[in-house]
Ligand code: FAD
């Protein structure tokens with residue numbers, strides 16, 4: 001097979017880029033290792049920046065998001081038995097976020113690819129990029145006993161943190177920056193009325209907790225847990241009891257509990273690989289960088305990469321202008337690092353670190369006290385949370 005752009009990974013990054021390029025008449029093929037059902041079974045992010053929402057509209061995939069997604073003008077931070085509101089709308093001069101699950105975003109992107117006849121190949125095994133430094137890179141993959149080949153102009157690595165793209169860059173051509181946190185998030189999805197119409201990020205001496213939602217009948221809750229915890233140790237009853245302990249009494253009293261319909265533990269990590277280009281391979285999304293989920297930046301950082309790459313590829317094919325492709329890594333990384341800083345700061349502010357000193361805990365408390373005593377500090381939090389400009 002032959003195409004202009006070979007995309008590895010059919011998660012939100014790969015599908016969004018595929019759809020945007022297709023609408024501009026740029027040929028592309030997506031290779032996804034998993035089945036569609038598997039990809040759609042993953043419960044991940046829930047908060048979309050307005051920039052992401054705008055990109056979904058540009059990709060003509062926003063109809064359901066605009067109908068069913070909830071616009072959130074603020075969220076709460078709970079601490080010391082109270083909750084205080086961060087007025088995103090007021091602090092940013094009118095910006096907000098959209099609460100709409102990554103699973104639904106991915107479902108809508110698949111539907112849009114199907115409608116336009118886009119090529120997304122599932123169950124593609126052993127995907128391998130070749131000759132990335134040449135002008136004729138190609139991809140090989142296996143389906144059953146068959147070995148297939150796709151020739152392309154560019155390879156885009158959208159295959160997440162554990163994908164093959166980043167790993168195919170020689171060690172001396174890439175630098176990795178990493179912080180691993182000594183805890184994870186235990187997440188529970190339940191068909192219950194959310195405890196609060198707006199998200200509550202709670203800090204407590206027993207650890208962090210987050211009350212989020214997918215709709216007014218579907219709740220998503222998270223609690224900080226030690227990395228050594230096993231999911232089997234967390235029955236629904238034990239989870240609800242622990243969540244309640246970490247919330248202000250007035251919130252805990254309102255919590256509606258029920259059976260979990262999904263329960264998983266995700267480790268927390270900050271990671272950036274530089275540069276995001278090697279020859280004619282470009283990395284985007286989790287393939288190049290991941291953040292701890294506290295600031296809801298992961299999916300949104302992936303979307304800004306796609307925005308830059310999409311425009312760079314359109315300029316290349318339409319205007320023979322390669323400045324976007326040449327500047328991609330630098331431009332994307334500048335924004336990626338701001339997302340890293342914000343996610344690291346939110347994580348540090350709100351979590352209980354097992355080995356923190358009394359001094360560090362006082363600084364943490366002071367950081368929080370400062371935040372709610374300064375409109376400028378709150379405005380900084382808000383402008384990062386709704387998403388910095390592309
Ligand atoms: P992915 O969604 O990882 O997609 C990559 C795709 O590539 C996958 O479908 C994978 O199957 C495929 N793939 C991998 N290797 C290969 C290969 N060799 N060949 C072909 N295909 C391959 N972000 C938030 O903002 N908030 C959250 O609450 C949140 N929770 C998360 C929970 C978990 C458990 C994880 C893992 C991430 C979470 N994130 C969250 C981050 C967010 O989901 C990611 O930033 C987002 O999924 C990035 O999209 P992506 O398309 O770049 O990568």
Ligand code: DHB
Pocket residue numbers: 044045046047199212213220293294295296297
């Ligand atoms: C969700 C996840 C986050 O990491 C976050 O900051 C907000 C919401 C969620 O899954 O709903």
